[in-house]
Amino acid sequence: xxxxxxxxxxxxxxxxxxxxxxxxxxxxxxxxxxxxxxxxxxxxxxxxxxxxxxxxxxxxxxxxxxxxxxxxxxxxxxxxxxxxxxxxxxxxxxxxxxxxxxxxxxxxxxxxxxxxxxxxxxxxxxxxxxxxxxxxxxxxxxxxxxxxxxxxxxxxxxxxxxxxxxxxxxxxxxxxxxxxxxxxxxxxxxxxxxxxxxxxxxxxxxxxxxxxxxxxxxxxxxxxxxxxxxxxxxxxxxxxxxxxxxxxxxxxxxxxxxxxxxxxxxxxxxxxxxxxxxxxxxxxxxxxxxxxxxxxxxxx
Amino acid sequence: xxxxxxxxxxxxxxxxxxxxxxxxxxxxxxxxxxxxxxxxxxxxxxxxxxxxxxxxxxxxxxxxxxxxxxxxxxxxxxxxxxxxxxxxxxxxxxxxxxxxxxxxxxxxxxxxxxxxxxxxxxxxxxxxxxxxxxxxxxxxxxxxxxxxxxxxxxxxxxxxxxxxxxxxxxxxxxxxxxxxxxxxxxxxxxxxxxxxxxxxxxxxxxxxxxxxxxxxxxxxxxxxxxxxxxxxxxxxxxxxxxxxxxxxxxxxxxxxxxxxxx
Amino acid sequence: xxxxxxxxxxxxxxxxxxxxxxxxxxxxxxxxxxxxxxxxxxxxxxxxxxxxxxxxxxxxxxxxxxxxxxxxxxxxxxxxxxxxxxxxxxxxxxxxxxxxxxxxxxxxxxxxxxxxxxxxxxxxxxxxxxxxxxxxxxxxxxxxxxxxxxxxxxxxxxxxxxxxxxxxxxxxxxxxxxxxxxxxxxxxxxxxxxxxxxxxxxxxxxxxxxxxxxxxxxxxxxxxxxxxxxxxxxxxxxxxxxxxxxxxxxxxxxxxxxxxxxxxxxxxxxxxxxxxxxxxxxxxxxxxxxxxxxxxxxxxxxxxxxxxxxxxxxxxxxxx
Numbered sequence: 001x002x003x004x005x006x007x008x009x010x011x012x013x014x015x016x017x018x019x020x021x022x023x024x025x026x027x028x029x030x031x032x033x034x035x036x037x038x039x040x041x042x043x044x045x046x047x048x049x050x051x052x053x054x055x056x057x058x059x060x061x062x063x064x065x066x067x068x069x070x071x072x073x074x075x076x077x078x079x080x081x082x083x084x085x086x087x088x089x090x091x092x093x094x095x096x097x098x099x100x101x102x103x104x105x106x107x108x109x110x111x112x113x114x115x116x117x118x119x120x121x122x123x124x125x126x127x128x129x130x131x132x133x134x135x136x137x138x139x140x141x142x143x144x145x146x147x148x149x150x151x152x153x154x155x156x157x158x159x160x161x162x163x164x165x166x167x168x169x170x171x172x173x174x175x176x177x178x179x180x181x182x183x184x185x186x187x188x189x190x191x192x193x194x195x196x197x198x199x200x201x202x203x204x205x206x207x208x209x210x211x212x213x214x215x216x217x218x219x220x221x222x223x224x225x226x227x228x229x230x231x232x233x234x235x236x237x238x239x240x241x242x243x244x245x246x247x248x249x250x251x252x253x254x255x256x257x258x259x260x261x262x263x264x265x266x267x268x269x270x271x272x273x274x275x276x277x278x279x280x281x282x283x284x285x286x287x288x289x290x291x292x293x294x295x296x297x298x299x300x
Numbered sequence: 301x302x303x304x305x306x307x308x309x310x311x312x313x314x315x316x317x318x319x320x321x322x323x324x325x326x327x328x329x330x331x332x333x334x335x336x337x338x339x340x341x342x343x344x345x346x347x348x349x350x351x352x353x354x355x356x357x358x359x360x361x362x363x364x365x366x367x368x369x370x371x372x373x374x375x376x377x378x379x380x381x382x383x384x385x386x387x388x389x390x391x392x393x394x395x396x397x398x399x400x401x402x403x404x405x406x407x408x409x410x411x412x413x414x415x416x417x418x419x420x421x422x423x424x425x426x427x428x429x430x431x432x433x434x435x436x437x438x439x440x441x442x443x444x445x446x447x448x449x450x451x452x453x454x455x456x457x458x459x460x461x462x463x464x465x466x467x468x469x470x471x472x473x474x475x476x477x478x479x480x481x482x483x484x485x486x487x488x489x490x491x492x493x494x495x496x497x498x499x500x501x502x503x504x505x506x507x508x509x510x511x512x513x514x515x516x517x518x519x520x521x522x523x524x525x526x527x528x529x530x531x532x533x534x535x536x537x538x539x540x541x542x543x544x545x546x547x548x549x550x551x552x553x554x555x556x557x558x559x560x561x562x
Numbered sequence: 563x564x565x566x567x568x569x570x571x572x573x574x575x576x577x578x579x580x581x582x583x584x585x586x587x588x589x590x591x592x593x594x595x596x597x598x599x600x601x602x603x604x605x606x607x608x609x610x611x612x613x614x615x616x617x618x619x620x621x622x623x624x625x626x627x628x629x630x631x632x633x634x635x636x637x638x639x640x641x642x643x644x645x646x647x648x649x650x651x652x653x654x655x656x657x658x659x660x661x662x663x664x665x666x667x668x669x670x671x672x673x674x675x676x677x678x679x680x681x682x683x684x685x686x687x688x689x690x691x692x693x694x695x696x697x698x699x700x701x702x703x704x705x706x707x708x709x710x711x712x713x714x715x716x717x718x719x720x721x722x723x724x725x726x727x728x729x730x731x732x733x734x735x736x737x738x739x740x741x742x743x744x745x746x747x748x749x750x751x752x753x754x755x756x757x758x759x760x761x762x763x764x765x766x767x768x769x770x771x772x773x774x775x776x777x778x779x780x781x782x783x784x785x786x787x788x789x790x791x792x793x794x795x796x797x798x799x800x801x802x803x804x805x806x807x808x809x810x811x812x813x814x815x816x817x818x819x820x821x822x823x824x825x826x827x828x829x830x831x832x833x834x835x836x837x838x839x840x841x842x843x844x845x846x847x848x849x850x851x852x853x854x855x856x857x858x859x860x861x862x863x864x865x866x867x868x869x870x871x872x873x874x875x876x877x878x879x880x881x882x
Binding site for chain 3: 351372373374377378382383385389390391392393394401402403405406407408409412414415416417418419420460461463464
Binding site for chain 3: 107110111116120233237
């Protein structure tokens with residue numbers, strides 16, 4: 001493998017890893033705190049993307065400077081995350097606490113299907129293009145290959161989100177509260193922590209992160225029906241590889257999957273479609289709980 | 301004469317904690333042995349090692365002279381060592397009768413082919429009814445296990461362990477979670493039934509009155525070691541047992557046991 | 563419960579005999595094709611139901627569904643074998659064998675890990691099929707005309723009727739066998755495994771082995787169902803047989819049917835096919851919405867699935 005290809009694979013891998021981390025970190029936080037595997041996470045992503053593309057379109061058409069479209073991305077992520085997240089938690093998830101994990105997966109799967117069709121009702125079937133933010137940043141040359149700067153900023157965004165989450169969870173009072181709930185729900189209740197509130201906040205946080213993933217990716221692709229499907233499966237793979245509920249796990253999982261896929265794309269295109277699942281199977285076979293899963297207590 | 305159950309130089313460590321240090325025990329047929337000790341003294345760890353839930357770090361466990369160290373729980377069950385649990389392990393969504401039927405069905409399925417026989421055969425159902433009577437739980441025959449009173453659930457747990465007709469039964473705190481008034485009633489039923497079946501019994505117990513009343517031999521654990529192995533009359537007045545297990549004020553069971561540990 | 567007589571076997575016999583006779587006499591071709599589709603799927607659902615009773619949901623059984631279909635297709639394509647007496651057992655057997663192999667891994671997992679790992683396995687298979695030009699890639703390929711004990715039907719109607727009758731018989735036989743299995747000790751180790759595996763182990767049997775057996779069974783049944791579907795459709799392709807929405811569909815029908823009886827998957831599957839047919843006609847573009855809403859309603863209000871409605875109705879009649 002020559003140097004240029006290695007650089008290409010590395011950058012492609014990093015960009016894709018960052019994307020994976022963004023979309024899967026919300027999923028893993030929700031699982032860590034609430035023990036809910038939220039299939040509707042794909043809906044947050046898709047709704048974030050559609051809303052972002054839509055808002056960018058409006059902003060751009062109104063003649064305002066294109067640089068402001070970045071603001072629209074943030075607005076879309078917050079709007080979708082808060083509204084959809086809050087709505088789902090209050091109307092559905094809160095009735096599922098304490099039920100079988102598998103039943104909750106099915107319920108969120110049902111929600112995902114419903115939200116998929118509602119997208120068509122709200123946004124129609126035609127694809128959306130919102131390339132303005134990409135145009136603003138232009139492109140640059142790395143290792144002899146032209147790359148758009150916008151994609152590269154994904155790496156920065158993922159790093160910032162990761163850093164904020166790390167600081168937020170370890171250095172703030174609220175973060176420690178969350179960690180306490182992850183560690184032992186019953187003791188947290190006994191200590192007087194308002195678990196209901198923690199759950200709502202967690203779910204909304206996860207939803208905002210999912211929507212942010214979609215909102216940020218929207219300018220680089222055509223936002224079309226079926227947008228959320230691949231994402232769920234991919235982010236599940238990432239989260240399972242890293243260990244459900246672990247943020248460092250999500251980082252490692254995203255890096256492994258991202259780089260593995262970049263290698264496959266450039267060197268072994270035949271396996272590109274399933275390299276992610278191949279890695280997932282391999283990891284699960286040797287480490288059933290994923291690479292970074294918290295240990296389980298003695299049963300008897 | 302070979303011992304029924306023998307532990308030789310059994311050690312178990314969890315990281316830096318030694319839950320078993322050089323445990324040597326020899327149990328002969330038809331003994332009723334009480335295992336006492338403070339919380340964390342290594343009693344359940346011992347039972348878990350004997351029944352294959354965890355492997356010892358070093359040492360050997362022999363059953364009728366046969367080495368069973370490191371075997372799977374199901375193999376050990378088939379050989380004739382069964383156990384009950386601190387928290388009753390029953391099939392919570394099934395009725396008491398169904399619980400026993402499943403247990404009997406498994407006990408009578410020695411091969412895959414056996415397992416394909418109909419579970420509800422008249423002769424098996426009769427056995428289940430007999431067990432209901434022996435453990436005085438016929439009144440709860442069709443109650444779902446999750447709705448049972450604590451004591452009944454414990455009885456069911458023990459009855460299910462006895463379905464395989466073991467040679468030795470290990471009871472992990474049969475009276476934990478049971479009110480003081482019901483303790484003796486429960487133990488009378490259990491010990492009566494077990495005597496009838498002629499099984500050797502090893503049971504972990506915090507309540508010294510129970511120990512005194514039912515056992516023929518006491519083994520006291522303290523931080524992973526055996527500090528006393530003697531008949532109850534002797535063991536319960538042993539100074540080490542008094543200090544490390546019973547505490548200053550005998551008769552208050554679990555609470556004092558914890559104090560003794562602290 | 564245990565005092566009541568078990569009407570499942572007579573019910574199955576009379577039911578399938580009636581369906582076969584009445585179906586042949588009165589069903590229009592499109593409805594018969596719909597029934598064939600439903601029953602093919604129901605065979606796979608039957609296997610998933612056994613797993614569901616253990617509390618296990620597989621989001622990847624399209625792997626075996628598709629495998630069965632491709633086995634039939636390949637036997638015809640590469641070896642010129644179109645005899646259903648060979649192709650159908652071969653499909654079930656091979657799916658069962660693959661299930662046996664993968665089962666060594668699957669049996670160690672429960673709950674969401676089981677669900678997600680099975681999804682991963684099926685997606686690997688999907689990826690391989692999509693990338694394999696020799697198997698028609700995303701387009702798949704068409705299947706040889708099937709022959710039934712040496713006889714090849716002359717036209718489409720004849721073929722459909724033959725498949726329909728054969729399927730009625732297969733479904734009857736398979737449902738009866740599964741029912742008998744569920745009455746055995748091993749078959750009863752479903753709820754027991756869901757409730758308490760520790761107890762199962764300490765009763766002297768391996769919960770993992772029990773799950774493995776059920777997994778192989780479900781794989782073979784899915785393979786058989788997929789094979790039937792392939793024969794009746796006349797072609798195979800990855801997207802309608804192996805991709806994850808197919809697995810999702812199988813899971814959905816399992817939940818819709820309910821775990822109560824081996825009869826349930828057949829009723830649930832026909833219901834599913836009917837809903838789908840009419841949904842596409844009346845509210846096109848809202849299919850997923852209907853599926854999702856139905857699933858939610860069942861989870862919250864009808865945990866026993868459609869079957870629980872029927873068993874309640876039967877229960878009432880017996881009380882009279």
